[in-house]
Structures are given as C-alpha cells and as structure tokens.
Amino acid sequence: MKKIRENNALTGWLMVSPLAITLLVFLVIPIVMIAIVSFWRATEYSIIPDFSWENYEFLFSSSVTYRVFLNTFKYALITWAFTLTIGFTVAYFLAFHIRTLTWQIALFLLCTIPFWTSNIIRMISWIPFLGRNGIANTTLLNMGIIDAPLEWLLFSDFAVILAFVHLYTLFMVVPIFNTMMRIDRSLIEAARDAGASGAQILWNVIIPLTKPGIMIGTIFVVTLVMGDFVTVRLMSGSQSANVGRLISNDIALLQYPSASATAVVLLLTVVILISILLRFVDIRKEL
C-alpha cells in the first residue's frame, strides 16, 4: 500500500514538473530577483550590486509615491464598482432570463469574444468616439446640449476608467455567470412559494449564492487595474499616473533598482489585498 502511494506521488510529480519548473524559472526566481535588485544602486547606465535601503527611503519619502498609490486605488475602486454592477446585471440576465441553453451559450460567447482580441486595439478604438471632434462631441453639439466640445472626454481619468470598464467587465461576467448557473432553481421557487418578492429573492437568495463568483471577478479586476500601465498611459495621454506607470517610467530610464523597489511595494499591496479576498472563496471548489 505504501509502495503504491509512493508511486502515485512520483507520477504526480513527473506530470506537474513542467508546470512547476516553468513557474519556478519564470515567476519565482524573477520575483526573488526583483526583491534582490531593489536593494541595489544604479548609475545612469548600469546597476551595481549592493545592500542599501536607499531606493525604499526615496520611495517612501516622496509625496509622489503616496499620490500615485492613492490614484491607483481610486482607479481600482471605481472600476470595480462599475464592472461589478454591469457584470452582475448582464450575468443575471443571461442566467435567469434566457430560457434555452443554446441561446445562453450564444449570448455568452457574444460577450466573451472581445476578450480574445487585442486590448491595445480596443483602447485605440475609443479615439474616434472621445476625441475633440469625435462622435460624442459632435453628437452633443448637434443636439445643442453643449456649446463647446468637451475637453475631458479623451486623455482624462474619465477615459481611463471607461477603457478599464470596457476591457475588464468580462472578467466579472464570466465567474458570476458561472456561479449563477449552478444555483439550484428549486431554491428560488421555494423562496417564491414562501412569499418572497422579486427584490427579496435577489437580495436574500441570489446575491449570497453568487458571492464566490463576485469574489473571483473582484480578484481579477482589482489585480488587472492595479498592475496596469498601458491603459493609463494611452487613455490619459500621459497626464495621469498609477503605480504601473511609475515602474515602467523607471524601466525606460534604466533605473532598475528603483523600479524594483516600487514593484516590491506594489506586489506586497496586491498580495495583501488578494489574501483578504481569498478568505471569502475557495477557488478550486468554484470551477
């Protein structure tokens, strides 16, 4: 019996070894590398091994850091609120109002197809809408709602959030839809028989049962927004900053140690956030 168990462990290890090795070489060691380099020093053209807290001291003494982190949280929070509201509504419609499985799958696919296309192209696609002479401004001008083109549509926080919601709502729709589809319909019937109104069913039955899906969606959206640097750069026209941009700017200037220090702080922030969220959900059970 013991022999068999040992054999099982060996085959198990053999089969996960490609996965484990890939994650070790391209995830664990690189993160350790970042942690090490964050203590190094940099000149204009090279980085020098060292052990100094200089990068962290600079990071925590600069008011820019706090502003940028605050801005990052702001983006995450607003995007989360919008993606959750829209994602929940869409998933609810698909799961409870569409009656045949074929239509459910078809409409679900319609929602997910953009996920498989390029994010950068989808960001660029907003330019003709939001620009100074774009569709939104022209329409509003023609309707007489505004007298002059709105300047804050493109290259602003508004555009950044809009792009985030556009890109990441799918990450809410998919897990929420998945959990909703597994809700036992007889529970809803029981609630109705017991005299619950539609709103009561939604609040006391469906939302509590959908929580794991909401948590998984939240984890995706929060981490994607916190780690982003492209969307903020493209959609704010380099006028706003988040942590990701702070890092990518340092990288562009070859200031790897200071980029690494910022990266370590970002990583810790994300890890703390996620471990709090993971307390509410068992991912393996929800798949």
Next chain:
Amino acid sequence: MEPRPRSFYILGAVFALFILFLYAPTITIGILSFQGEGGGLTFPMRGVSLHWFRDLFEQQAVGDIWGSFRRSLALGTMVMVTTVVVSVAGGLAFRKRFPGASILFHLVIASLVIPSILVSLGVGLLFSQSGLNVHWASSGFGAQLTWTLPFGLLIMFAVFNRFDKSYEEAARDLGATPWQTLRHVVLPIIAPSLIGVALFGFTLSYDEFARTLMTAGSYNTLPLEIYGMTTNVTTPVLYALGTLTTVFSFCVIGLFLGFALLSGRRKARAASDAGKGMV
C-alpha cells in the same frame, strides 16, 4: 410558457447596450480604416479608399509589421501547444493527491494575480544578470506561459470537476492499462475542452503586451509594434492595422469555435447507445 416579466425587457435593453458598448468602438475603427486619403482619425469620412491598407504593405511607412506578425504567430503557436500539453498533464496530476500540491496550486493563483509588469521586469533582470540575451522565443515565451498556464490549468480543473470517473473504472475493469485508459477513454472525452485551452493559449499570447515588453529583445511582437505606433503614428493606418488584427482574431476564434462545435457533434454521434434499447 409563462409570459415574460417586465424586468426581462428592461434587462434585455441593458444587455443590448452592453453588447453595443463592447463592439461599437471596434466597428467604428473598422469603418474609419477605409477613410479617404485626405481623411483624419475621426469622422467625417473624406471619401472611401483602401489607401491605409496599402500603406501597411509598404515597409518604410510603418516599420516591420509583417515580421512582427510572423513572430507573434510563431510565438502564439508555441505557447498554445505548450499550454495544452502542460495543462492537461497538470490537470491529471492534480486529480490525485501528491505532496506539495497545495503549494503549487497557490503558486498558480499567484501567477495569475501578480501584475504582468513585474513578470516582465523580473524575467528581464534575470536574463540580463545571468548574461543571457532576451529573445521573444526564450524569455518572451516563458514570461507569456506564466499567464496562459494558470488559465489552462483552471479550465482543466473545471473539466475534471465534471468528469465522470465511472468511465475510467469501466476501462480498468475491462483490463485497460493506465496509459490505454488515458489514451482511449479520458483524452477523447476531454478533447473538446482542450480546444478551449488552445484558444486561450493562442489568443492570450497573440495579444499579450505587458509580459513581452521587457522580454522580447530586439525583435518586436505585433502588440509591441502596435504600441510603438500609437505614440508616433497619427494617421488611419493605425486603424487599418487594428482592423486587420481584429479580423485575424475573429478568424482564429471562429476556427476554434467551429472545431469545438464539430467535435461536440462527433462526440454526440459516436456516443454510447446504452440504455436506448435494442431497436
């Protein structure tokens, strides 16, 4: 059937608006990429032409688009094949207990939530400090796998959670070896889901930007090329490229979905007739 409640129509309208929100920008740049020669980045259209598509085929105008396209295609294929093989092996292994399973699972989740730019920075540093050259097919390939493998593995978990173990038991009872069970029973049953894993592997790699930024080396992949263009190209040639890439993505998605549909049908046709009576 009972009549539709009023909420159906309200939510239906919200859903339709959401779909419009998802697709309208893409359709808009699709239209604008046929902008006339003198036209700009927004409406009105100044005539209709293929001018900007022609521009794409002139090397000097926009840089090495076709080279980067070929590289993205090759990299996408490499990532796809690796993701499918590694995820299936990993998914099979995780069905049984093995020491360290929990740690590895948490590592997979970590891989999914760690910001892409950290992977990019870390892999870039690792390669430069160990004296290796970054190249899209080595460091870029590995960096992208940290994003596609978790997706593939989670899909495999979902598949095996719904897998009926009695098929395997039946095969074993009939004297099949573990390998035969895997080859002739398990793999054919999970094959349609593998198409899903492949689709994720290819498209996530083909569109990946952040993880390849510092790991692709001197030869750009297509998303990197497009990102570069956004800063210095201000003509509809950008839209033409965007339209072509999106059309290509749609073709890939269509191909995979077609495959999935076909193999689903085949499975239905070849399925067991047990319990249907001897007629």
